[in-house]
Amino acid sequence: MFTAAIVSDQPISRAGLEKLAADSGLHVAATVADVGELLALGQTFDAVVLELPAGGTDSIARAATVGRPLVSAAWGRTPSLLAAVRAGARGCFSSFTEQRDVREAVGVIVRGGFYICPRLVGQFQGELARGADDEPNGLAPREVETLRFIASGFTHAQIATRMGLSQATVNTYAKRIRAKLNVSNKAELTRMAIELGHCSQPRRLSRAAA
Known part of the structure; x- marks a missing residue:
């Protein structure tokens, strides 16, 4: 059974998202108020259903280190849908999305796909x-x-598993990144990730390959 984590600072929203995930056939392994609390659990999930606070995309990037983010937001202000996707969102929906579409999104995300709510496609x-x-x-x-x-x-190898790619493809991505950012090692890549806002701080995580 696929696992999910629910992240929202609103108790009513958490309850609703938890029910939707459960109705989609997922085991809800964690329900928390913020991404910091989620990371503190030291677990990984097949999907992280995240209700995005107003502002930037840092919480998406952080959530993506422990699962595939399915993000809910108003989308009428910062961040844009494109910014959310570039931060790591694997799916996006809003409070106006039909429940059946959210359930479909969950199914797509946990299987490694990408989903944009029909209301948001335009x-x-x-x-x-x-x-x-x-x-x-x-x-x-x-x-x-x-x-x-x-x-x-x-x-x-772990990145390949998380992204549903071959390790050779990840190796190619890494080479392209180093060339584009003009860096030569992992320490410099981490520094650039922080400077570009793609990682809030360097973290040494131990993950068993799935």
């Missing part, structure tokens, strides 16, 4: 067309995701 396409929040160093979304995992202490 907005997402518009952001893609405008190039909203372009990554200044030219990193592609999957390269940003790889960079976050590297900076968080995961090995290339």
Whole structure:
């Protein structure tokens, strides 16, 4: 059975998201108020259903180190959908999303897919067309995701498992990242990840390969 964690600072929202996840056939292994509390558990999950506080994408990036984030937000203000995806979101929905669509999103995410709520597709396409929040160093979304995992202490083999890729593909991403950021080792990659806002602080995480 796939596992999920629920993250929301609103008790009613936590209860609703927990029920939706359970109705989707997931085992809800954790229900917490914020990402810091989630990370303190020292667990990994197949999906992290995250109700995003107003502001930046740091909580998405941090949640992505322990599971695939499915993010709920208003999306009418910062961050944009594209910024959320580049921070590591594997799916996005809003408070207006139909419950059946949320259940579908959960199923897609835990199997390694990507999901945008039908209500948000037009907005997402518009952001893609405008190039909203372009990554200044030219990193592609999957390269940003790889960079976050590297900076968080995961090995290339573990990153491949988390991202549903071959280790050779992750190795290629890592080489591209080093070239684009003009760095030569993992310490420099971690420093750049912090400077670019893709990792809040260097963390040495021990993860058993799944």
